[in-house]
Amino acid sequence: MTGRIDPLGAAGLSFYSKVSASISHEIKNSLAVLNESAGFLEDLTLMAKKGRDLDINRLETLAGSMLKQVKRSDAIVKNMNRLAHSLDDPWTQTDLNVLVELIRTLSERTTVTRGFKVTAALPDSPVMAETNPFFLKNLIWLILDFAVNRPGNAKAIEIRPEKSESGARISFTGFANLTQVALNDFQTEPVRRMLELLNCRLQADENQGMIQLSFL
Amino acid sequence: MTDKVLIVDDEQDFLDVLSERLKTRDMNVSTASSAKDAIKKIDAESYDAVVLDLMMPEMDGLETLKIMKEKNPDLQVILLTGHATVEKGIQAMKLGAMDLIEKPADLATIVERIKQAKTEKIILVEKKSEERIRDILTRKGW
Incomplete structure (x- = not known):
């Protein structure tokens, strides 16, 4: 081969x-x-x-x-x-509230097994974004996996989809010992490729233990 | 003497029904919904067998099995799992599990394994007693 x-x-x-x-x-x-x-x-x-x-x-x-x-x-x-x-349509208008709640539910067994409680803070109105729903779910799954594997005592993660100036963003709060270096290490080739495909950017807020996934 | 068994699973409904069914088969059943609770129970009491779920929050079955066997090497642990992979099975046996049963399991199989566990425990205890007696006799020069 x-x-x-x-x-x-x-x-x-x-x-x-x-x-x-x-x-x-x-x-x-x-x-x-x-x-x-x-x-x-x-x-x-x-x-x-x-x-x-x-x-x-x-x-x-x-x-x-x-x-x-x-x-x-x-x-x-x-x-x-x-x-x-979610593989039916590679590029479609997606309600991030629905997508986030689905991936939170699907990852529940994995996160609970690691002793984590993941909640979704969903706004009342839909947060729409033009995206590839499958790879966005994949990326959120990887971010949650990154969160539950961080060293430290934080055991609660909140995911919040929001409207932003550029369209939309998803915030993940509750990261233990989050550093920009750790976030850079997380961005392996597949993650970089997903960000590129989804036209998104990841940013770390070390003080607040928060990662933001912004749609550009 | 009735068989004394501890069932450990984070699925409360599963614990409730399985324990009821084992009780109707004259078993003395205790339950624990977490590994932590199970470890406390084996510290406080002696069981003929422990039926332990492999996938549990915070501490999984293999980790729990390891701690249980460190605390009580004679303890007979039967693992229950949704999916028995060969790797997990080998790991479980290496850590001293008596058997690995896939969910959903036939109750007759669980009962049979519990009975087998009790027999194995008795054999182990008798063997240890014999060794102790032999050791005393040797030391006394008899």
Whole structure:
């Protein structure tokens, strides 16, 4: 093999793989609860056949738990579908509120596993930007990954999409020990290529522990 | 004697239903929804088996397993995971896990592994007692 793998394509594939792995894990967890709940219903039925009274409260709790898991799985699959469809149109008018909330939800398992709470402060009105939705999601995912891997005690990250003079920006606050040097190190070739493609710039505010992703 | 088991998982609904089902099979079940809580429980009490979720917030299952085995090398830990990769399986076995079961799991498999864990624990304890007795006898020159 002599061909060089395109770093942007490889980064996109890696992002998609990681999200898929996380989603399938979530679905498996939900299936595990459903599996045990169905098994417990079977246990109760067998006990009832042997003459034991059916506990209506237990049945009610089980039904509630199963419905909750079905709703949870449905939401997970809907998000997976939304991510898959972000490849449909490479360049489109996008509401950053919707995009940020989707990627926050998709990254939740990863961030929570690292002990982080990521919140999205979404304005009441849409924040529109002409962008490539897939690579913007990929970039936000990488910024969150950078955030949860920073040394320090900060465990809460806030993402805020905002309108700006140039159009729009997304602020990430709550970074521990943020330095311009660290942000420069974060900007590897795939990240630089994403910024170039999206026509965006990253800036660090060391004092406020904030990174701003501005649309130019 | 009933089997004494600790189930560790951050999914509260999973903990509730699995523990109820194991209780109806005459098991003495305790639960923990975090690694920290689980470690506290194994410090305070002795269990025949621990059923531990591999992916948990703050401290994952492998890290928890390592700490548990350092504290109590005889403790029998069965790992539960959404996705069992070969690498994770090898890592888990190297750290002393008794088995790795993929979610959703058949309850009969979980029960069987818990019973097996109890037997293995008894064998380990008996072996250690025998070694201690042999050591005493050797030292006394009998």
